[in-house]
Amino acid sequence: MAILIDGISKRFGDFIALDDVSLEVRDGELTALLGPSGSGKSTLLRIIAGLEVPDAGRIALSGRDVTHVPPQQRGIGFVFQHYAPFKHMTVRDNVAFGLSIRKKPRAEIDARVHELLSLVQIEQFADRYPSQLSGGQRQRMALARALAVEPEVLLLDEPFGALDARVRKELRAWLRRLHDETHVTTVFVTHDQEEAMEVADNIVVMNHGAIEQIGAPRDLYEHPANEFVMGFIGEVNRLDDGWVRPHDIDILLDEVPGSVEAMIERVIYLGFEVRVELLRRDGSRVWAQVPRDQAEELELGVGQIVSTRAREARTFPSVVAA
Amino acid sequence: MTGAHGVLESPAGMQTGKAPAASRAFGRRWPRLAVRLIGLLYLALLLAVPVGLIFVRTFAGGLEPVLDVLRSADFQHAFWVTVTLTAIAVPINTVFGVITAIALVRRRFPGRGLLNAVIDLPFALSPVVIGLSLLLVYGQNGLLGGWLKDMGFQVIFAMPGMVLATVFVSLPFVTREVMPVLREIGTDQEEAAYTLGASPMRTFWRVTLPSIRWGVIYGVVLTTARSLGEFGAVSVVSGRLSGKTETLTLYVEERYSEFDLIGAYTAAVVLALIAVAVLLVMNALQSGRGARAREWVTDRIRVRRRTAVIPTPMNSEV
Numbered sequence: 001m002a003i004l005i006d007g008i009s010k011r012f013g014d015f016i017a018l019d020d021v022s023l024e025v026r027d028g029e030l031t032a033l034l035g036p037s038g039s040g041k042s043t044l045l046r047i048i049a050g051l052e053v054p055d056a057g058r059i060a061l062s063g064r065d066v067t068h069v070p071p072q073q074r075g076i077g078f079v080f081q082h083y084a085p086f087k088h089m090t091v092r093d094n095v096a097f098g099l100s101i102r103k104k105p106r107a108e109i110d111a112r113v114h115e116l117l118s119l120v121q122i123e124q125f126a127d128r129y130p131s132q133l134s135g136g137q138r139q140r141m142a143l144a145r146a147l148a149v150e151p152e153v154l155l156l157d158e159p160f161g162a163l164d165a166r167v168r169k170e171l172r173a174w175l176r177r178l179h180d181e182t183h184v185t186t187v188f189v190t191h192d193q194e195e196a197m198e199v200a201d202n203i204v205v206m207n208h209g210a211i212e213q214i215g216a217p218r219d220l221y222e223h224p225a226n227e228f229v230m231g232f233i234g235e236v237n238r239l240d241d242g243w244v245r246p247h248d249i250d251i252l253l254d255e256v257p258g259s260v261e262a263m264i265e266r267v268i269y270l271g272f273e274v275r276v277e278l279l280r281r282d283g284s285r286v287w288a289q290v291p292r293d294q295a296e297e298l299e300l301g302v303g304q305i306v307s308t309r310a311r312e313a314r315t316f317p318s319v320v321a322a
Numbered sequence: 323m324t325g326a327h328g329v330l331e332s333p334a335g336m337q338t339g340k341a342p343a344a345s346r347a348f349g350r351r352w353p354r355l356a357v358r359l360i361g362l363l364y365l366a367l368l369l370a371v372p373v374g375l376i377f378v379r380t381f382a383g384g385l386e387p388v389l390d391v392l393r394s395a396d397f398q399h400a401f402w403v404t405v406t407l408t409a410i411a412v413p414i415n416t417v418f419g420v421i422t423a424i425a426l427v428r429r430r431f432p433g434r435g436l437l438n439a440v441i442d443l444p445f446a447l448s449p450v451v452i453g454l455s456l457l458l459v460y461g462q463n464g465l466l467g468g469w470l471k472d473m474g475f476q477v478i479f480a481m482p483g484m485v486l487a488t489v490f491v492s493l494p495f496v497t498r499e500v501m502p503v504l505r506e507i508g509t510d511q512e513e514a515a516y517t518l519g520a521s522p523m524r525t526f527w528r529v530t531l532p533s534i535r536w537g538v539i540y541g542v543v544l545t546t547a548r549s550l551g552e553f554g555a556v557s558v559v560s561g562r563l564s565g566k567t568e569t570l571t572l573y574v575e576e577r578y579s580e581f582d583l584i585g586a587y588t589a590a591v592v593l594a595l596i597a598v599a600v601l602l603v604m605n606a607l608q609s610g611r612g613a614r615a616r617e618w619v620t621d622r623i624r625v626r627r628r629t630a631v632i633p634t635p636m637n638s639e640v
Contacts, residue, residue: 049517050516050517051513051516070516071513071516071517072516072517072519072520072521073519076517077517078513078514078517080510080513082510084510084511084513084514085511086511086514086515086529087511087533088532088533097515097520097528098518098519101518101519101520101524102519145514145518146517146518149518149519
């Protein structure tokens with residue numbers, strides 16, 4: 001089900017959470033709302049769900065204007081940042097909640113709950129209470145609960161934010177697979193660019209209550225519309241003549257035209273990737289990302305004097321940075 | 323190095339210098355023991371000894387005089403008056419208290435601050451003052467009293483006035499117990515229920531109420547204790563007509579001033595037993611439930627037990 005967001009504004013007191021935001025999410029797509037905290041991404045998600053009412057603008061789901069429709073009647077599933085489990089209910093009753101509200105027959109509920117619990121792999125914990133589950137299990141229960149009512153749109157607010165790195169990685173891949181199987185239109189909020197790039201078909205980059213750029217992950221990385229997007233999606237160095245990605249800085253042992261002499265201040269081995277922090281002759285500091293074998297070939301060491309060359313510095317028309 | 327550690331950890335160790343390990347351990351422990359002892363002594367003198375003595379005195383003359391009191395018409399009438407008042411006041415204040423708590427915590431409306439302050443009025447005012455103020459409104463020459471009398475409806479010196487007084491003095495408990503719980507559970511679970519299709523009403527019954535039930539139960543216990551024990555306000559509005567508008571607490575005081583000590587003690591013991599029974603019922607509700615909830619309730623009991631002191635002739639509120 002496609003989502004149409006048209007000119008949405010929302011303020012909380014003096015704080016402008018969203019300022020005239022418009023966006024279209026196509027049917028069956030997996031979209032990430034990416035931005036720093038306070039950028040309005042969660043507010044936008046809550047407005048799509050009907051948990052907040054916009055001050056201006058309208059929301060349509062599959063062409064139906066739902067701006068003033070309560071969350072109960074929007075056909076959405078919502079996964080909260082801290083899972084919002086019903087603490088007094090077992091895992092089974094949590095997942096069955098939406099179906100029992102819809103007064104489905106007992107047998108049908110049981111079958112569906114069983115199916116969902118095995119889908120999210122927490123079948124064996126059906127009779128436990130949420131407090132007896134780990135964070136990752138609670139998250140999967142929350143997903144199963146949201147999916148139980150067969151929503152046409154799945155909305156997730158920082159779904160993996162509170163989990164440790166390993167579980168987070170696992171669940172990301174799992175969410176992607178789930179989406180590939182079900183094709184339910186999905187929007188999730190994250191402040192983690194890697195998460196957005198790994199999972200989403202489309203990324204909406206937000207900042208200060210407005211959309212900075214919309215595009216596919218690779219698109220955004222290679223053709224950022226402005227400094228903010230370039231800085232938020234991937235790493236950057238600020239040079240006199242523009243912005244450059246760390247992997248676009250070459251380290252050479254000899255001077256070449258256009259190169260700048262620099263001293264190596266620090267070398268950090270991160271497995272495949274090696275980070276080299278450099279102090280350039282003009283006093284600026286940059287860091288370069290080089291593959292391990294290249295770093296070894298050059299025999300890079302602290303205090304060494306090398307040449308640096310920016311391969312692809314990028315400039316943006318100077319707009320007043322917000 | 324260990325010695326240096328000991329000195330750092332305990333000021334007592336500093337004075338004893340190279341004392342043996344056992345004595346050093348005691349040195350570290352004695353302030354804690356002393357605090358406990360003081361606490362226990364305080365509770366014993368204030369609570370356990372006076373209440374215990376009543377039990378002892380009641381049965382000092384054997385069982386027969388006690389049974390005589392229990393069989394007397396005045397006692398039985400007073401008992402039922404108290405039970406009736408409590409049975410009316412507790413449900414009213416429970417429903418009102420939960421609604422008020424939700425309004426105060428979840429809603430923003432003009433006059434919210436004022437309502438929040440007014441809720442505590444029954445805590446702040448002496449019950450006697452509450453009784454007098456009710457008299458001013460509903461009494462013979464009161465604001466509404468004359469008109470109500472013409473309508474054939476007597477409030478003061480009758481059950482309606484006593485119900486009003488009891489409801490008034492026990493009003494804040496449920497609200498005040500439920501508010502912090504509501505704040506703690508937040509709105510996440512309720513919003514989750516909405517997105518799953520539950521109407522606000524169903525969300526209240528299936529999500530909110532089960533989440534705040536410990537607050538409600540404890541509020542009910544305190545409301546019950548307060549209603550059973552109310553003296554001052556009821557004393558003013560009831561007219562204290564023996565066998566008519568006399569509650570158990572009034573009965574205790576009346577017997578006491580008539581030098582019928584056994585009568586007073588027996589009624590006091592009955593009041594205490596009712597309160598204990600209420601606490602036991604709550605404990606029964608509590609057992610077999612989650613450990614967290616239990617912890618929460620016991621914490622509350624520790625903090626609030628003193629508010630539930632059973633009135634006896636010695637601590638009546640006049």
